[in-house]
Amino acid sequence: IAASSSTPSFPLPPPTSTPTQVLDPDKKTPDSWLPRDPRLIRLTGVHPFNVEAPLTDLFNEGFLTSPELFYVRNHGYVPNCEDEDVLNWEFSIEGMVEHPIAMTLRDLLDQYEQRTYPITLVCAGNRRKEQNIVRKTKGFSWGAAGVSTALFTGVPLGELIHRAKPKRGARYLCMEGADKLPNGCYGTSVKLNWATDPNKGMMLAHAMNGEMLRPDHGKPLRVVIPGQIGGRSVKWLKRIVITSEPSDNWYHIYDNRVLPTMVSPEEAANNSTWWKDERYAIYDLSTNSAIAQPAHDQQLCLVGSEPVYRVRGYAYGGGGRRVTRVEITLDKGKTWRLANIDYAEDRYREARRQNLCGGVLDLWDHEASFCWCFWNLDISLEELGQSSDIFVRAMDESMNIQPRDMYWSVLGMMNNPWYRVTITKENDYLRFEHPTQPALLPGGWMERVKNAGGNLANGYWGEQIGGEEVPEPVTEAAAAE
């Protein structure tokens, strides 16, 4: 894939195969023409298609995710753009601009230098299942695999915006996709001067890991907004409108928000002013991390195993802010150890200018970190055996650290408290439990603690505090699900 004949030092896409078979569940849906990977876990029943890969499968693919395991968040049916129509795909840039643009994907390829960037996308709902177990939110149950990384190829959005020349007073960039939904097409907006800021890295992409975007990922054209929640990266892009106000699209207003924690589902349903307050809209991702190894339900034999076990996982920051430390505690936060971090994204930065996946790779002056990183820490089996849990937390370059406790909110988004894996000693084995399993899959210590009458909202993971013999009363919040 790389133009160089020598092996590049940066990660190349993992082996991929385009699914060829339409799966049974899809056959009765509007997506019945669309083959998909059977490993994906469906989070909203059969349709629309909202999926994540099993966390271990995702992690084992490495830094880059294959398109078939890349998470998907669809709001309705997938617009079908046949291969022969791809180059004729039309889109426009209009609104408060001096020079409105109407062009095709062919024009975009012909008239602009194509660039390739590694970018991690994350759904705002990543890890939401944990919130749903504490108290039911108005969102479906993502596990910790609502995150994926690919090499995206296309054109920096700022180049097109400069050509369109926004007028004085223009402050927002609204985007609309081709999907027709009950509440109109999917649309949202970002601030206009982010779109023209090279440090923000926004782009129009038509390829992913060197191949044409697949239908679930926006074929043939997608806005890709690194460092922000996936919901801003509009798929099947048809229209960009420059405006003085944020998007009034239904999905912009009633989705992708973190309302204040005291706003109940009832209050949110009855009072639309909460939704119309742009302060609560989510743009940047928040700092987050998860443990991938040990996996959920993994067992580790204390007899005959290596004396040291390598705990591993991922972390990411928001807004291009780099994860600068990842810390592990085995004693519920009393003391912390520093994990090793591998920022594979840096290896693209260090590479000489070259062609990659049909675009120019030249990132030496891109200071932002738009990808996940992997971390690891060796811990002795003895210490693991003496501990009841492993927690991980990350901090970004702005010293934003994952909070100890969950910030519950109506949509259950941006869930990022310390990620906890419990350790249970069973004869000669240690058994590990993650907080949850995605969708309706059973399992995880949160469910177990809750079923045993523990109050997950007691600020101590539902465990008894300080030697108390009586569990905390189960509050309405913990019992609501």
Place this chain on the structure above:
Amino acid sequence: IAASSSTPSFPLPPPTSTPTQVLDPDKKTPDSWLPRDPRLIRLTGVHPFNVEAPLTDLFNEGFLTSPELFYVRNHGYVPNCEDEDVLNWEFSIEGMVEHPIAMTLRDLLDQYEQRTYPITLVCAGNRRKEQNIVRKTKGFSWGAAGVSTALFTGVPLGELIHRAKPKRGARYLCMEGADKLPNGCYGTSVKLNWATDPNKGMMLAHAMNGEMLRPDHGKPLRVVIPGQIGGRSVKWLKRIVITSEPSDNWYHIYDNRVLPTMVSPEEAANNSTWWKDERYAIYDLSTNSAIAQPAHDQQLCLVGSEPVYRVRGYAYGGGGRRVTRVEITLDKGKTWRLANIDYAEDRYREARRQNLCGGVLDLWDHEASFCWCFWNLDISLEELGQSSDIFVRAMDESMNIQPRDMYWSVLGMMNNPWYRVTITKENDYLRFEHPTQPALLPGGWMERVKNAGGNLANGYWGEQIGGEEVPEPVTEAAAAE
């Protein structure tokens, strides 16, 4: 001050008077020529001059701070630039640039349009006294008034950098002041592409609230870097050097860092690799807030007072990220209420283009929030009387929320856990205590709790947990001070 004849809707500087008297403590120091305000609290003995205003005085001045109450962080003596030499002050932009620049302040005034921006500066040590009480750090004891706001007038840094034209490979902008210190002049660096990013708002300033910079604030020329810690805003600017590596100035390496929490003072002293790891350097401020009213030691009579009391304070975010919510709890975080926020900075944004303080004010397209905001919440006396403490926490637009617990580190910087004011009922009065008082001033609940044998690091503000009768043992960390 404003060019308009009508009263502007945005805040104008508070009444000011330039101190005329050299204070006794300064008379035996190299700053013996420099009159100062006697209200300022000295944090490092007599010299160098490091001061904050009493929190109530600072807060009562309102959104803008007078130069005489604006906090000061000096590393040594103040360079003396006489009024008649101001215009001839020379500075340079050199290093990895095509067109090195050597110019005077006169040139800067003559050749560039002057702009005025409201900017809050914050010392990285703000609220450090709290860290010092938990465990002694290598830094002096700021209270919560290491934060001040002014209208700065000067030239966007990016305009000069574009003129100098950095070469390929240039990644950092190093700055040096005129102060001569034991370890060389004060110097530090930021990323070069931040300096050319209009959204970052970096500038060279020569005036503050419409008057020439005063000596303690960098007369005659200062870099002002909004949204980042004050330590990056180099005073008495002499030299900008464009480089491929971060500054190797002693103060860049051994100051303004948050080392990982497990690095002890001894480890930090013995192992310089901790300091040379650029990941731990602080740039953006972190989200923070404090309560100003009730003030420390304030008493509130339950008889005959208004039935409702207005709690008030400040909050700020980092990197231009806006504070989007401020939350108050009266039950240690079990439930939260939403405070009202006043973002006075927005009123400059809403103003038409005009001259202000000798520069053009025209902020309609400046989306970043570089100033503090004020918040307030009315709480009934009855509720206050039933509570043992008031906590405040802020969240920024990236959903970064102040942590519950302190992240202790060797330099004690960026301290931003929930700000707690305790309530004690004494007969018909409620008495309020802030966490600490600055410098060596006694008082505050942290000192009281610690003196009573409480372990401030027990994750529960040194209080007994869950009905325990026995206080937690005093650990080495809590006893170390």
